[in-house]
Amino acid sequence: MKFILPFNHKAASFKISFDDSFLSIGSCFSTHLSSYLKSNKFSVFDNPMGIMYNPLSIIYCLKHALMGTVKEELIIERDGVFYYYHAHSMINARSKAELKKILEEINQTTLSKLKSVNYLVITWGTAYSFVHNSFSETVANCHKMPSMLFSKTIIDAETIVLETQRLLEELHSINPNVKIILSVSPVRHTKLGLSENTIGKAELIKASLALSKTSDKIHYFESYELVTDVLRDYRFFDADMVHPNEQTVDYVLDNFKDVFFNSELKTFITEWEQIKLGLQHRPFNPSSQNHQTFLINLRNRILNLDKSGNFDEELASINRMID
Numbered sequence: 001m002k003f004i005l006p007f008n009h010k011a012a013s014f015k016i017s018f019d020d021s022f023l024s025i026g027s028c029f030s031t032h033l034s035s036y037l038k039s040n041k042f043s044v045f046d047n048p049m050g051i052m053y054n055p056l057s058i059i060y061c062l063k064h065a066l067m068g069t070v071k072e073e074l075i076i077e078r079d080g081v082f083y084y085y086h087a088h089s090m091i092n093a094r095s096k097a098e099l100k101k102i103l104e105e106i107n108q109t110t111l112s113k114l115k116s117v118n119y120l121v122i123t124w125g126t127a128y129s130f131v132h133n134s135f136s137e138t139v140a141n142c143h144k145m146p147s148m149l150f151s152k153t154i155i156d157a158e159t160i161v162l163e164t165q166r167l168l169e170e171l172h173s174i175n176p177n178v179k180i181i182l183s184v185s186p187v188r189h190t191k192l193g194l195s196e197n198t199i200g201k202a203e204l205i206k207a208s209l210a211l212s213k214t215s216d217k218i219h220y221f222e223s224y225e226l227v228t229d230v231l232r233d234y235r236f237f238d239a240d241m242v243h244p245n246e247q248t249v250d251y252v253l254d255n256f257k258d259v260f261f262n263s264e265l266k267t268f269i270t271e272w273e274q275i276k277l278g279l280q281h282r283p284f285n286p287s288s289q290n291h292q293t294f295l296i297n298l299r300n301r302i303l304n305l306d307k308s309g310n311f312d313e314e315l316a317s318i319n320r321m322i323d
Contacts, residue, residue, distance in 0.1 A: 015262040020118040027125030029185035041309030050088020053125030057140035065110035127203035160207035186227035
């Protein structure tokens, strides 16, 4: 008897190796992937303008970095703090000039990363967005401004595909070898309504599948389907019934590893995961001979890792505990 729906990922035409670097952008689920990659010693640049949900805002963030564009008219003030409609509210300042400088620096850093990264990972959140009525601009965040300023709309799959292709043309002109991993966040946008959440996700999946068929440098990773169609149970969600819990996130990331990591990298990850468990161990008697031997062996395992990652922090932590 089977209690889970059999699921086979589409094979990716490329495999990630240890020396690859990433720029990850999109919904809050993208931060889980970034944290996972960072914990395994990858170079990752995560959400330069903060978490974003709709496709156009994600595309605008990257296009504005490529062009070095900051739209000053979209910098607004609320309660003495300045925000930018194309950025998350975590990016703010006490003056318009200060915020513009911050945004320009983010664009410069993002451009530098886009020129060199091996992978751009995009996690769409919802196809629904809010358009500022005065500027006719899709915003990444409304920054708690009056709702009358905005109109809710849905971005159809055709528009997502077209705008993404335009972005990738510009990106490939400066980084022709970059590969794209697309995914749809399994986080439910229930505030929009359950039907609207489903419709929004459907447009994103349609667009992702269409884009993945246009190039062997683009792959759609089915994170949404893993959670909603394979696991299919509220016990895999947090108490809010919206966000996947830690167990579910780990399950999705294990599938990501199976789809994209080459055999050498999988071997490293297996060894490194065991070492990380050892680093988390807290002994009753740190000075005991058994624990000191354990620490020395753990240090040797790190030194013998056949990788060029930076393990200085872990080695320094172990050395502080060795008598």
